[in-house]
Amino acid sequence: MPDVLHPTRRLLLLDLRTSKRAPEPELPGLVVVNPNPRFGDQESADTALAVLVAIDGEPALAEWRQRFLPMCPNGCPHIVLLDPWSQTLALRIVQGGAVDCCAMDDLERIELALTRLEHHPRAATADPVAPSALAHWLSLQAALDTLPIPIFIKDRNRRYTASNRAFADYLGLAAGEIVGKTVFDVAPDDLAAIYDRSDVDHLARGGTQSYESQVRHADGSLHDVVFHKAIFLDPAGEPDGIVGAILDISERKALERRLELLAATDFLTGVYNLRTFYELARHEVSRLVRNGGELALVVIDIDHFKGINDSLGHAAGDNALKQFVAVVRENLREQDIFARAGGDEFRLLLPDTSPAGAHLVAERIRSEVNKIIVRSQRGRCRLSVSIGIAQCLPGEDSIDIASGLADDALYEAKAAGRNCIYPLPESR
Known part of the structure; x- marks a missing residue:
């Protein structure tokens, strides 16, 4: 229906309420800019009399002042509609530059404020406000905020x-x-x-x-x-x-990192798996070729591990592996590479470490492992390990050659009665 009383008046309504108690005021010339502007309304006038801002508390007021008010031309009149009404907040709103502050359902007070604007427009609004542009900007901001x-x-x-x-x-x-x-x-x-x-x-x-x-x-x-x-x-x-x-x-x-970790580590003990060990070992050998230095490989086997599983149960065997890993980690540096080769066999790669230095590390580990006692309802046992050591020399097949030498040394340790390290320091 044509607007008879106010044929040229246009008002922009920005509704920032999160909880709507009162309906939108039925005012002639009202253009709703959010959340869904009525098609065609924004282009139907050359000037806007005012922006009506519906709020329901402090957060909505802050949103208006920080996000939407800066879009309005200087002096653009705005009337704040409170839902619910708060005398204290209304006083602050008017002191903050609003033309008026009215209860959302107080149509008489809203009309009175609009009539004052029509007959006594603010001097600061010398430049007319184009409702089509302003409504589009306010509507766009409101839409983006959703x-x-x-x-x-x-x-x-x-x-x-x-x-x-x-x-x-x-x-x-x-x-x-x-x-x-x-x-x-x-x-x-x-x-x-x-x-x-x-x-x-x-x-x-x-x-x-x-x-x-x-x-x-x-x-x-x-x-x-x-x-x-x-x-x-x-x-x-x-x-x-x-x-x-x-x-x-x-x-x-985070999921990718977890998957990468799972792919790189042994699920039971958390140390590197053999594939990751060889990847990291190749990098260490390349560094050895470039910079020189020393690199030692240590192979460790838990003695009589099958007997632990058979006599005390597989849960006790898993517990033995976890306790062993914890002891080894306490005796390693950050740069040392620790991996489970499979079953009860583990490997250590010690950068910048001579065979003699590797023997000292291995002896600390062997001594500490001897203190581990594995218990279950079936009984108890003390852990021990057999250890083989080899030096890694620069070369394409360095790790494979050192692995073979360390495995041979491990077999010698087992043949010598286990719970020992080979080769012996004096035999190198």
């Missing part, structure tokens, strides 16, 4: 010009702490440098860009993310800024 994915916009100088609520929440910042700032204002310096280099390259190349990085989350932790970005152009076809979205892949990355 998306759970963090979205941001930067200008050609790489300063943030807008973002959605998810982006601000993700960083743990207010909108006012983002708009007008650079990545160096919102992120740690090391990460900001990565983002900025990517933006500079992106603006120079144009098109789209995607890359993985990390972002400091609102909780202070680092999250793995993928940035998806695109360049938008000015009327002359030149790069005018960047629009981007952040996809959190922390869970996926």
